[in-house]
Every structure is written in C-alpha cells, then in structure tokens.
Amino acid sequence: MPQVVVGVGGGLGGLGVLHRAAVEARLRRVELCAVLAWQAPDGGPGSRTSCGAPVLALCRSAAAHRLREVLGTAFGAGAPDLTVTGLTVRGTAGAALVDVARDPDDLLVVGSGPRGPLRRLLRPSVARYVLAHAACPVLTVPPSPLQAEYEAVHRRNSWRLPLDARELA
Template sequence: MAGTDADEGRIVVGVSGSLGSLAALHHAVAEARRRDVEVLAVLCWIPPGDEYGFRRSVCPPALDAGRDAAVARLRQALDKAFAGGPVGVRLRGQAVRGETGHTLVHCADRPGDVLVLGAGRERGRLSRLFAPSVAAYCVRHASCPVLTVPRPPLQRDLEALERGHGLRELMSGVEASRLRHKA
C-alpha cells in the first residue's frame, strides 16, 4: 500500500546559487528520483540591514524588495542548475525569510524528510569559532537525517585561486598555452 506524501517525507535542499548548493540540488533531485518524493528547494534570506536593523526601522518597501530579490535568486539558481529543462521530479522552490540554519531545520520538519546541504567553503579557525557553519548547525539541530554534499572540484579550485594557492599553476598553464600557440 502506497503511503501519503507526508508519510514518505521529502528532500529539502538549501539553495543559495553557489556551486556547492547547486551540487547539493543535483544530489537532492537524484535522491528524490530514487525515492519518488518531492524536492523542496529553499533559499533563505534576511531583510536588508539584517533582522535587528529591520526591526528598528520597519520599511515595507525594503522588505518587499528583499523578498523579490530572494525569489529572483532562487529562480536563477534553479535555471542554472537545470538549464531551464525538465527535472523529472516534483520540484518546489521557496524563498523563506530567516537565518539559514534555523530556517532550513524548520523547513525539514516532516517525518521522513531528508535535509541536503552543500558542504560550503573552507573556513579558517576564527570564522568557525565565531560563526559556525550552516551544515554544522543543521546536523546538531535537525530532527531528520542531514546529508552534506562535498564541494565540487571546480569550487575547490576557485577557492584555492582566491587564497593565492594555485595561481602559480594557473599562470604556468597560461604560459604553456602561449608557447604552444607561438610554435
């Protein structure tokens, strides 16, 4: 006997548009195909000036603009991930106002839900101490299984370039390419 959607749960995936979140989205869709369940893609957002700043000077147009920007970012991320083509599963997107970890944990609240996240970028000791990662928060607080998808190799390479590592390798590759074209 087939269960209801509430019994089967869903795959809830955090989406920001980053390479890591797009890898998590692809993993979530693949898992949803295997389980025949819905994917809920959640983009979390906070008002301009943060929640505390917004509470001090409530500005509905700024709130509307923040929500509209979040919805546009979610649509853009979904388009990027699937090139506007069919996904092959029930996919629902939702832009939700709130801090990312807390909001994702509250969205993945049904029995049988699975929360899928990108592992995020490498962080230094101080940032880990003062601002725990979203994945770490969700693992500690979620009432459902949490799956973190490793960073894609391209993301690791880009982060290495940002830190200055690998710049020498990139430049030597460019120089080698120039030499080949001169010959």
C-alpha cells in the same frame, strides 16, 4: 508527505549540493524543495531598527528572483522526472531549513563547505546547526575537489593592485 529539502544560495558549490539533492529526490520518488533563506538589512524581525514594508518587499522579491535564477541554472527548462518547488524564507539558513524539513521522513541536504578558522569565526556553520536541530535525516555533501582547484587558479590569476600610490604614477 515526505520531501527532500535543500538549501540554495547560488554559490558554485551550491549547484553540486542541489544536484545531489535532486538525485536523492529521484531515488526516493519525492518532491525536491529548494529553500533560499534571506534576511532584511535591518538585522532581523526583532531588531530595534526597521527598514519598512517597501524594503522588506524588495528583499523578498530579490530572494525569489535569485531562487529562480539558481533553479534555472541548475535545471534549465526543467527536470522532466522530478517535481521541484522553490521556497524563500525570511531568517537564517539553518533555522529556515530545519523549519521546512519538519517531517521525520524528510531528507535535508546541505553542503559542508570549506571551513577555515576565519570563516568559522565570521559565519556559523549551517551544516552544524542543521545536524544539531533537524528532526529528519541530514545528508551533508562535501565540496567538490574541482572547486578548490578553480579557486586556486582564480586566486593566481586575479589582478593585484599596487599598495603604494606612487607606483601608479
């Protein structure tokens, strides 16, 4: 059965992507599946170190709690004209989204996000991965221009700590 699959992470830009996915699900009259990918602190299932079952259960529980928070923030008590399901998947975001959206009739919605050179180096692009590997159509949602304004104001108004400890005296 076709669905609209959207990745959620809880960031400010993610709410816009989630709402756009909800619009697409309503238009298509299909279920909205919100996916939150999580990884264990040990680096993954094939890692040499293992954090153990209790830590994995705690991470899974934290991811489920975060997903409930995000959906609660986005939709409140619920969207009466939309069926929303949440799914937590252990793994990287791109691989998790591609795995959930297997049907060619699905629609996968991801945010394109701001991609400066440093950010590209430190974090691979989920949108780029999804575009290269998805078996279904992909809708990329650009960041809101209001988000850039919000971040600029936040940077201007953030506290600046003195670099020299003598200035503290």
